[in-house]
Amino acid sequence: MPVQVSDYSWQQTKTAVFLSLPLRGVCVRDADVFCTENYLKVNFPPFLFEAFLYAPIDDASSKAKIGNDAVVFTLYKKEAGMWETLSVPGVDKEMMQRIREKSILQAQERAKEAAEAKAVAKREDQKYALNALMKIEEEERKKIESIKENERKKATEELEAWKESQRKAEEKKRIQIPDKLCQEKQTEEERKKLKHKSLTRNVASRNLAPKGRNSGNMFVEKLKEDSIPAPRSAGNIKINFTPRVFPTALRESQVAEEEEWLHKQAEARRAMNADIPELSDLKEEEKNPEWLKDKGNKLFATENYLAAINAYNLAIRLNNKIPLLYLNRAACHLKLKNLHKAIEDSSKAYRIMKLHLRLIHPTKLYNTMLRRFGM
Numbered sequence: 001m002p003v004q005v006s007d008y009s010w011q012q013t014k015t016a017v018f019l020s021l022p023l024r025g026v027c028v029r030d031a032d033v034f035c036t037e038n039y040l041k042v043n044f045p046p047f048l049f050e051a052f053l054y055a056p057i058d059d060a061s062s063k064a065k066i067g068n069d070a071v072v073f074t075l076y077k078k079e080a081g082m083w084e085t086l087s088v089p090g091v092d093k094e095m096m097q098r099i100r101e102k103s104i105l106q107a108q109e110r111a112k113e114a115a116e117a118k119a120v121a122k123r124e125d126q127k128y129a130l131n132a133l134m135k136i137e138e139e140e141r142k143k144i145e146s147i148k149e150n151e152r153k154k155a156t157e158e159l160e161a162w163k164e165s166q167r168k169a170e171e172k173k174r175i176q177i178p179d180k181l182c183q184e185k186q187t188e189e190e191r192k193k194l195k196h197k198s199l200t201r202n203v204a205s206r207n208l209a210p211k212g213r214n215s216g217n218m219f220v221e222k223l224k225e226d227s228i229p230a231p232r233s234a235g236n237i238k239i240n241f242t243p244r245v246f247p248t249a250l251r252e253s254q255v256a257e258e259e260e261w262l263h264k265q266a267e268a269r270r271a272m273n274a275d276i277p278e279l280s281d282l283k284e285e286e287k288n289p290e291w292l293k294d295k296g297n298k299l300f301a302t303e304n305y306l307a308a309i310n311a312y313n314l315a316i317r318l319n320n321k322i323p324l325l326y327l328n329r330a331a332c333h334l335k336l337k338n339l340h341k342a343i344e345d346s347s348k349a350y351r352i353m354k355l356h357l358r359l360i361h362p363t364k365l366y367n368t369m370l371r372r373f374g375m
Helices: 093-208 215-227 255-274 277-281 289-301 305-318 323-335 339-360 364-373
Strands: 009-012 016-022 032-035 039-044 047-052 063-067 070-076
Touching: 032 063, 032 070, 039 070, 039 093, 047 093, 289 305, 289 323, 305 323, 323 339
Parallel strands: none
Antiparallel strands: 009 016, 016 070, 032 039, 039 047, 063 070
């Protein structure tokens, strides 16, 4: 049962009431204040203070100050005037209960209205923030589109300039080819004239030479002319080499070990291909990861990125230890704006390359390669 407090003091003016209530050694944190237009309650166990006010007050602007073992209230009156007493005289228990319930309902309604107003303000703030964010994103999108358009115009202008330079070069070549042909014809004619002049001089010198003394020389020159072979006819010689899988020369290789290795590789490839139904329609040479990699590179060059990804996928299923397959597939995903997949493939290639370097170069060369590639 709480103890009612009666030793309080109050003063008033026409517009305000000043009420001082002692706390009697109770901690400030334990004091609970409840105030409405017609009801004031202070609960600080085991003490309780209730006041059923003489006239309505403005509870929104009224104040309470707790400190120095006392609570000081400043209650502003709604209507100016002097009160006869602080509490309404002659209040029975039923009327007190009605005033308490009415005050609690008023406080609940005000709390509900305040919560709704706060929620509305929060929604308005979110709406404003969303509109501002959408506006910023729209500006960024327009900025990116303008940059893309400028780059496209620049690339188009560079392409047109390159085409114009190529056209001028072709025209220049067309002009130079007839001049070159004319020069070649002139040099050929001059060569023929010089040859004809040399032949005529040789014939004239032979006819003017003495017959008796140089008769033996004539036979010698005739024999020399007969012994000169005819010019060789042009032709092509074809040389066929034995096809080999390994790049080393046959004299430096070990055929038995190489054949055994190739046989094991073929068996492993057949066993792996049996688990992949996509390989059933491919030829034997098309089941090679290197062949599929080259096929994917050709498709990438023609900007057929999806088909290139399919080729790299099949090659990776055949051999997932080749880092270049992951790098090429990451390039395709980057072209298609699949950034997460591009990062994933790049990370896989990085891990495979790092593992290869650790296995092959465990000492100084490994550290050098890591520093060079930033791993």
